[in-house]
Amino acid sequence: MKPFIGVQELRNDLRAKKYSAVELAHFYLNRISELNGSINGFITVDSERCLERAALADRQLAHSNPHPLCGIPIAHKDLFCTKGVRTTCASNMLGSFIAPYDATVVKQTAEAGTVSLGKTNMDEFAMGSSNETSWFGVVRNPWNLNCVPGGSSGGTAASVSSGMTPLATGSDTGGSIRQPASLCGITGLKPTYGRVSRFGMIAFASSLDQGGPLAHSATDVYELLAAMEGHDPMDSTSADVENTTLPAGDRSFVIGYPESLFDDLDSDIAGCIERARLQFEALGHKIEVVELPHIDAAVAAYYVISSAEASTNLARYDGVRYGHRTEVSEDLLDMYCQSRTEGFGLEVKRRILTGTYSLSVGYFDAYYLKAQKIRRLVRDGFLTAFENVDMILAPVTPTTAFEFNSMKADPVEMYKQDLYTIPVSLAGLPALSLPCGFVNDLPVGMQLIGRHFAEGEVLAGGMAFQDRTDWHEHHPTLESASAL
Amino acid sequence: MSRHWEPVVGIEVHVQLATRSKIFSSTSVEFGAEPNVRANLIDLAMPGALPVLNEEAVTMAVKFGLAIDAEIAEKCVFDRKNYFYPDLPKGYQISQFELPIVGRGQLSIFLEDGSVRQIGITRAHLEEDAGKSVHDRFSESTGIDLNRAGTPLLEIVTEPDMRSAAEAAACFRQIHSLVRWLEICDGNLAEGSMRCDANVSVRPVGDESFGERTEIKNINSFRFVERALNYEIERQIDVLEAGGEVVRETRQYDATRDMTLSMRSKELSDDYRYFPDPDLLPLRLSSEFVARARSTMPELPQQKLERFISDYSLAQPVAVRLTRDPSIASYFESTVALGADPQLSANWLLGEVAAALKREEKDYADIPVSSAQLADLIKRLQDKTLSSTLAKVVFEHIWTSDGSVDEIIERQGLRQLNDTDELRTLVQRIITDHPDQIEQIQSGATKVMGYLVGQVMKASQGKADPRQVSDLLKRMLNI
Numbered sequence: 001m002k003p004f005i006g007v008q009e010l011r012n013d014l015r016a017k018k019y020s021a022v023e024l025a026h027f028y029l030n031r032i033s034e035l036n037g038s039i040n041g042f043i044t045v046d047s048e049r050c051l052e053r054a055a056l057a058d059r060q061l062a063h064s065n066p067h068p069l070c071g072i073p074i075a076h077k078d079l080f081c082t083k084g085v086r087t088t089c090a091s092n093m094l095g096s097f098i099a100p101y102d103a104t105v106v107k108q109t110a111e112a113g114t115v116s117l118g119k120t121n122m123d124e125f126a127m128g129s130s131n132e133t134s135w136f137g138v139v140r141n142p143w144n145l146n147c148v149p150g151g152s153s154g155g156t157a158a159s160v161s162s163g164m165t166p167l168a169t170g171s172d173t174g175g176s177i178r179q180p181a182s183l184c185g186i187t188g189l190k191p192t193y194g195r196v197s198r199f200g201m202i203a204f205a206s207s208l209d210q211g212g213p214l215a216h217s218a219t220d221v222y223e224l225l226a227a228m229e230g231h232d233p234m235d236s237t238s239a240d241v242e243n244t245t246l247p248a249g250d251r252s253f254v255i256g257y258p259e260s261l262f263d264d265l266d267s268d269i270a271g272c273i274e275r276a277r278l279q280f281e282a283l284g285h286k287i288e289v290v291e292l293p294h295i296d297a298a299v300a301a302y303y304v305i306s307s308a309e310a311s312t313n314l315a316r317y318d319g320v321r322y323g324h325r326t327e328v329s330e331d332l333l334d335m336y337c338q339s340r341t342e343g344f345g346l347e348v349k350r351r352i353l354t355g356t357y358s359l360s361v362g363y364f365d366a367y368y369l370k371a372q373k374i375r376r377l378v379r380d381g382f383l384t385a386f387e388n389v390d391m392i393l394a395p396v397t398p399t400t401a402f403e404f405n406s407m408k409a410d411p412v413e414m415y416k417q418d419l420y421t422i423p424v425s426l427a428g429l430p431a432l433s434l435p436c437g438f439v440n441d442l443p444v445g446m447q448l449i450g451r452h453f454a455e456g457e458v459l460a461g462g463m464a465f466q467d468r469t470d471w472h473e474h475h476p477t478l479e480s481a482s483a484l
Numbered sequence: 485m486s487r488h489w490e491p492v493v494g495i496e497v498h499v500q501l502a503t504r505s506k507i508f509s510s511t512s513v514e515f516g517a518e519p520n521v522r523a524n525l526i527d528l529a530m531p532g533a534l535p536v537l538n539e540e541a542v543t544m545a546v547k548f549g550l551a552i553d554a555e556i557a558e559k560c561v562f563d564r565k566n567y568f569y570p571d572l573p574k575g576y577q578i579s580q581f582e583l584p585i586v587g588r589g590q591l592s593i594f595l596e597d598g599s600v601r602q603i604g605i606t607r608a609h610l611e612e613d614a615g616k617s618v619h620d621r622f623s624e625s626t627g628i629d630l631n632r633a634g635t636p637l638l639e640i641v642t643e644p645d646m647r648s649a650a651e652a653a654a655c656f657r658q659i660h661s662l663v664r665w666l667e668i669c670d671g672n673l674a675e676g677s678m679r680c681d682a683n684v685s686v687r688p689v690g691d692e693s694f695g696e697r698t699e700i701k702n703i704n705s706f707r708f709v710e711r712a713l714n715y716e717i718e719r720q721i722d723v724l725e726a727g728g729e730v731v732r733e734t735r736q737y738d739a740t741r742d743m744t745l746s747m748r749s750k751e752l753s754d755d756y757r758y759f760p761d762p763d764l765l766p767l768r769l770s771s772e773f774v775a776r777a778r779s780t781m782p783e784l785p786q787q788k789l790e791r792f793i794s795d796y797s798l799a800q801p802v803a804v805r806l807t808r809d810p811s812i813a814s815y816f817e818s819t820v821a822l823g824a825d826p827q828l829s830a831n832w833l834l835g836e837v838a839a840a841l842k843r844e845e846k847d848y849a850d851i852p853v854s855s856a857q858l859a860d861l862i863k864r865l866q867d868k869t870l871s872s873t874l875a876k877v878v879f880e881h882i883w884t885s886d887g888s889v890d891e892i893i894e895r896q897g898l899r900q901l902n903d904t905d906e907l908r909t910l911v912q913r914i915i916t917d918h919p920d921q922i923e924q925i926q927s928g929a930t931k932v933m934g935y936l937v938g939q940v941m942k943a944s945q946g947k948a949d950p951r952q953v954s955d956l957l958k959r960m961l962n963i
Contacts, residue, residue, distance in 0.1 A: 081532045094531065101525055103532055200532040207762035235534050236764050309762055312566050315575020316529040320628065336568055359566070359757035368759060 001027045003163025004475050007072060007220045010166060014061055014071045021061060021071030025054035025115055028073045032117065032164045035478065038145060041159035043078050043136045045118040046085050053115040060113065069227055070113030075165040077156050078119035079126055080106050080211070081200040089202050090134035090155075091124045093317045093324045093343030103200025104232045105169055105211050112227035117165055121155025124345045125314065126176055126204040128152050129417040130407065133347045138404060141184060142476040143442055147401035150180030150417075153214065157184040160214050162478055167215050167224050171201060173208045174302050175396070175421025178433035181214055182396035182445025185435045187462065187472055188214040189221045190421075192453045193428035194239030196225075197232035203313040205306035206237075208425050217472050218434060218462030222246070225455065244455045246463075253461060255280055255448075256290035256389035261420065265395055272437030272444040273395055276465065280393070283464055290385040290392060294377040298423040299415055301378070304358050304371035305426075310348075311355025317343060350411065379427040382449075391458050392449040395420045396433050400442035424449050432458045435471040443474070489686045489724075491717045492694055493652045494606075494644035495709075496681040497659050498637050499669045500613065501544045507612050507636035508535030508578060515675050519618070519629040527634045529573035534763050537562075541636040542767065544668035545585045545610050546777040548638060551666055551784055552605050554589025556774050562610075562764045566757040570628050571615035579639075581758040584609035585767070591642075591662070592786060593654040594804040603655050604643035611637050638668070644683065644694065649713035653706045656680050660706075661808045665785050673704050680709055685730065686720045695720070696730040700744055703737055712737035716744045788813055796826035805834055811849040822859035825866055832862060836879055857882045860889035869893065871900045871949045873941075900947055904956075907948060911956050914939050925961060933957065 001019060014021060029047050036042050050073075057071035081087045081099035088094045102110070110116070123133040131139040131154025139154040141147040142162035149158040153170030157180035160168050170177040172190035181188030189212045196211040203209060213224035222244070231240040257277060262270045281287055319325035319339030326338035344352070358367035385392060398419055407414040424431045424447070431449040438444060450458040466472050505512050509526035526533045549556045561583040564576040586608035593601050613635040618627035640659060646652045660678060663669040670677050685697035700716060703709050715737075720730050735744040760766075783791075785807040792803040807813050812833060819829045837851060837858070861878055864870045870878060870893065881892045893899055914936060915922060924932045933954065940953045 079532075081530075087531070089531070097531065099530065099532065101530070198532075199534050202531040203763075205762075234536060236536050237762075308759065312564050312576050312757070312759075315566060315568065316531070316573060318568060318570075318575060320570050321528055321573060322530070332570065356757065359759055361755045361757075364757075364759070 003031060004216060005166060006217055007069070007166065007215070007223045010072050011068070015066075021054040021057035021115060022051060024071060025050050025073060025117070028117055028165060035162050035164055038140060039142060039158050039162050039164070040137050040139050041120055041149075041155040041162065041164055042075065042118050043088055043090065043121050043134075043155065044086055046116065049085065050115055050117050053110070057113055057115055067111070067113035069109070069167075069223065072114055072167060073117050073165050074109055074114040074224075075117050075120045075156065075159050075168040076106055076109075077122055077153055077168070077170050079122065079171060079202040079204075080169060081202065082106050082116070082119065085119065087119065087202065088136065089125050090122045090136055091344065091348070092135045093340075094202075095135060095324065097323055099200070101200060104197035104234065105201065105228050107200075108230065109169070109224070109227045114167065114227065120153075120159050120168060123152035123154065123176075123347070125202070125310070125348050126152040126171055126173055126209075127310070127347050127351055129175065129179055129414055130402070130404075131155060131158075131180070132404060132408070133345055135345060141401045141442075142478055143185060144401060146403055147442065148183070148404060150183035150397070150401065152176040152180075153188075154180045156214050157181050157186055157188065160184070160186050160216065162476060167213065167220060169211060169224075169228065170214050171204075171209055171211045172421075172425065173205050173210075173306060174425045175418035177212045177214060178396050178421050178431060178445070178447055179417060181433040182435070183401040183443065185443030185445075185471070185474060185476075186214055186216060187218050187221050187432065187434045187466075188212065189225060189432050189455065189459070190424070190430060191225065191229065191455055192239070192430045194237055195241075195244075195430070195453065195455065196228045197230070197235045197238050199232055199234040199238075203309075205309040206313060207309060208302075208306055218432060218459050218466055221432070222459045222463075225459075239453070241453050244459070246456045246460050250284075250464070251457075251460065252284045252286065253390040253457065254286045254288055254388065255461070256385055256392040257287050258292045258385075258392060258394055259289050260291065261295070261394055264398075266399060266439075268439040269395060269398075269400070269444050272439065273393065273446045276436040276446050277393060279465060279468060280461075283468065285461075287393075288389055290389055291381075292385060292392075292423065293381045294374060295381075295423050297374045298378050298426055299419055301371040301374035302418070302422045302426060303354065303415060304367045305375065307351040307355035308359050308368050309355065311352045311359065314344075314348065314352055319343070347411075375426045378423050382423070382427045382429060386451050390451070391454070391461055394447050394449060396445040396447045397421075400439050400444060420447070428452065430455045430458055432462045434462050434465065435474070436465075436469070437471060438474070443471075488689055489717075489721045490689045490691075491648060491684060491686050491713070492644050492697075493646040493649070493713060494642050494683045495646070495652055495655060496642070496683075497640045497656060498679045498681075499548075499640060499659070499663050500677040501541050501636040501638055501668055502670050503538055503540040503544065503636050505538055505540075506634035507538050507541045507610065509634055511634065513635050514631075517631055519627065520631060522631040523615075523633060527573065527630055529575075535578060535761075537764060537767065538636060541610060542585070542769070543777045543780075544636075544666070545608065545638050546769065546774055547666050547668055547781055548608055548640070548663065549586035549589065550774070550778050550781060551662055552586075552589030552591050554605060554608070555587035556769060557583060557585050557587060559583065559766050559768050560585045560609075561766045562761045563758045564761045567754065569614065570626070571617050571630070571633065573615065573630060573633060577612060577614060578761055578764070579611035580609035583766075585769075591655065591658055593651065593658045594801070595650065595654055598799075598801045600800075601645075601651060603645045606641040606643050608638055608640045611639060613637050638663075649710045649717060652682055652713055653710040656709050657706050657808070661785060665810045666781065667810075676704065679704055682709060682713055684713055684716050684720070686717055686724065695724075696732050698730065698732065698744075699734050700737055701734055701747065708737055708739055711739075711742055712744055715742060719744065782810070785813070796820065796830075798826065798830055802830050802834065806830060809848050811847070815848060815851060815855050818855040819859045819862070822856055824859040824862035828862045828865060829858070832858060836876065840883055852884075853879075853882050857889060864889060864893065868949070869899055871947070873946050873950075874898045874900055877946070898947070900949055907944075907952065907956060908960075910943055910948070911940055911953065911960060914943065915957075915960065922961065925963065930963075
């Protein structure tokens with residue numbers, strides 16, 4: 001057995017009995033115990049349940065018509081609630097929290113036959129772009145252990161990238177799937193808002209949060225999406241739409257190219273995406289320049305809206321019913337204050353304060369309402385562009401993976417990491433992040449942004465690209481990681 | 485009250501909607517369950533849990549809106565009202581702020597003197613109830629019971645249209661009557677199914693602008709609304725007449741001491757940081773949905789009231805009382821449908837029946853006498869088989885045991901003494917036995933007549949008709 005095998009090959013091998021699901025699970029569990037010490041991609045590894053699930057998968061594989069992902073290992077970002085296994089959100093606040101139920105995503109992927117290895121590391125409450133805010137320690141980028149993996153799904157991306165799991169779930173609020181996928185050289189999809197149920201996914205910013213798949217290729221991402229998506233009556237914002245299907249035949253797309261986005265971009269990164277653009281043209285797709293107005297205001301609007309929602313989403317962590325409660329307190333107010341002071345990290349506190357401020361009387365109109373107006377303008381800008389093009393090719397990040405602590409001094413610098421991903425989130429659109437080159441031995445990604453619920457088209461675009469290129473087949477060597 | 489001051493009152497009524505499950509979760513709503521057994525992961529605000537709106541609550545709110553002739557919003561929005569309290573598990577209450585489901589409407593209220601007033605309803609919105617803090621069960625700490633958390637509430641807000649405590653009580657009573665009528669609330673005040681907050685100020689008669697107001701929170705009976713407001717109105721007038729100023733604050737009514745007490749000052753108004761709840765999409769109500777809600781509505785009390793007045797020639801105050809509660813109205817209608825006289829039926833329902841119910845602390849829905857029995861009783865009154873005195877005796881029988889009215893009359897020998905000869909003999913005997921009294925009557929002391937009628941009634945064991953006895957006495961004594 002070897003790591004970095006795609007879903008199709010794993011499925012064939014399992015059905016051909018080349019190895020059993022239990023053997024496969026052992027292989028990944030061993031790899032996790034070998035590598036996780038240095039990568040820190042997992043917060044919780046659940047070997048016992050994993051092997052039970054694998055044994056069950058083997059029994060199902062013995063019958064005809066096993067589920068499509070039967071026996072294939074998966075990892076869940078630690079904000080998806082898992083019954084009986086702790087769900088921490090990488091926060092001291094939920095450090096020992098065990099949810100009494102499974103998130104819809106966890107339930108559906110289990111029903112599709114996947115075998116969960118455990119829960120992956122992330123920025124605390126999904127707030128961050130570097131996975132440096134986790135209560136359970138930083139995650140290291142498998143391509144360079146001195147660099148961040150991106151965030152907030154950093155543990156997920158690093159675990160896939162280092163071959164500790166072939167599939168993993170993540171969540172994307174302002175770029176939290178796409179940016180770490182890009183920094184770790186893997187493929188990740190932020191689905192259309194409403195495509196994947198949020199029930200049981202611990203909320204950061206409810207109007208933006210969207211669960212999605214990360215894997216080694218667009219094909220595998222599509223396989224996992226099929227297990228995650230679908231209308232959920234337990235989530236009022238879940239869309240009642242047809243599941244994702246790939247467009248028939250070899251369609252040629254009109255791909256929008258927002259030239260102005262590349263103006264300030266690092267020229268080496270721009271070069272990688274430029275070459276991808278030529279590749280698309282060579283594949284028979286048509287490139288058209290598009291304008292995306294109001295993008296410059298998107299980051300500010302995003303931080304107002306997401307922090308506002310976060311400030312009230314996180315009000316439930318009061319130490320009364322579950323989660324961290326301070327040992328000694330004088331009275332009720334003191335208990336609240338102490339529990340939250342001890343339970344939350346700095347970045348979370350910063351967002352709660354920012355959000356509380358922007359919702360307060362006297363500031364609401366100037367911040368929250370204005371941000372909502374910008375959000376609508378950004379969305380309208382995309383919809384206008386989509387009148388002429390099928391999808392848009394854009395950068396994912398302004399830089400490749402950066403070193404730890406290099407952006408800690410100025411949070412706004414860190415927020416700008418999501419410059420290219422945030423507008424897509426505000427518009428609620430689907431976007432696929434996939435590798436397209438290297439700069440200084442670190443992966444570079446690009447994103448294909450689609451119309452609402454046009455995941456099939458961006459996935460088809462990504463698959464066509466990956467058919468002709470091998471950027472997604474580059475893997476970190478991890479010699480230094482094993483040595484650590 | 486001083487004649488120079490006019491009170492101005494508006495009320496807010498929280499109505500617990502009688503849905504089967506909570507407003508945002510599938511937990512069943514039930515009063516009196518063990519603490520926290522009626523709370524699922526949504527009610528407990530578990531991480532990752534999401535609200536899903538209960539359609540039944542929406543239908544009930546729409547029915548109320550239609551009943552007060554209000555505008556039903558095509559689009560309404562649920563907002564988060566943010567504050568920390570242990571019985572508020574999410575740290576915010578889902579409510580409606582800017583775009584409520586029910587807009588402006590009208591409600592007629594009926595006062596004791598028979599007059600009618602139109603009260604403006606500002607709005608009504610849906611929201612979830614909080615849990616309960618239990619202070620008396622544990623020493624040193626407070627318990628939290630989340631059974632009530634997430635129970636659907638309709639908060640009804642009136643215009644400051646009332647000018648007395650009695651009007652405010654009448655308005656609360658009318659809302660109580662209407663929501664029971666619509667079957668959207670059980671109206672059980674003792675179990676907290678309805679709570680009333682009253683905003684009150686006073687101003688010199690003739691002034692256009694309002695005085696500074698206070699708010700009295702959580703009053704749970706009609707009587708207490710009237711008492712609390714009367715106390716508060718007097719208190720405000722005393723303050724103003726002594727040259728002071730009314731402070732804007734929230735007050736509480738202490739029923740045992742019959743006074744209002746300051747709870748907290750509202751000078752610094754709370755900032756609830758309302759904003760649209762991103763977990764719930766704006767609610768859009770189609771005209772079909774509203775039409776469906778309308779089609780399931782009963783005849784409204786106002787319509788019934790007007791019909792009772794025109795069809796049965798009832799006086800308005802009588803019709804008001806008969807339409808205050810759906811069970812009494814339908815009881816009345818079925819009694820009349822069985823041939824009983826409407827006026828007599830009304831008198832009996834609001835008189836004997838009401839008194840017996842009150843005595844046994846029962847509700848109109850629990851009348852042990854069927855409307856057929858009551859109709860038979862009234863018909864025996866109409867055909868003079870029974871005097872009103874005898875009818876009350878028969879009523880006591882049918883109240884406590886089964887059996888037809890006619891059987892009871894026969895078995896107990898309660899038939900009215902209508903045979904004139906028999907009665908004449910009886911009257912003659914009383915005249916003969918009371919020569920002194922006859923002398924007094926004949927010398928002008930007519931008051932003694934009553935005594936003689938009483939003697940005849942006694943001798944007839946209550947079976948004679950007192951009016952007939954009186955007539956007969958007069959004729960036989962030639963007066």
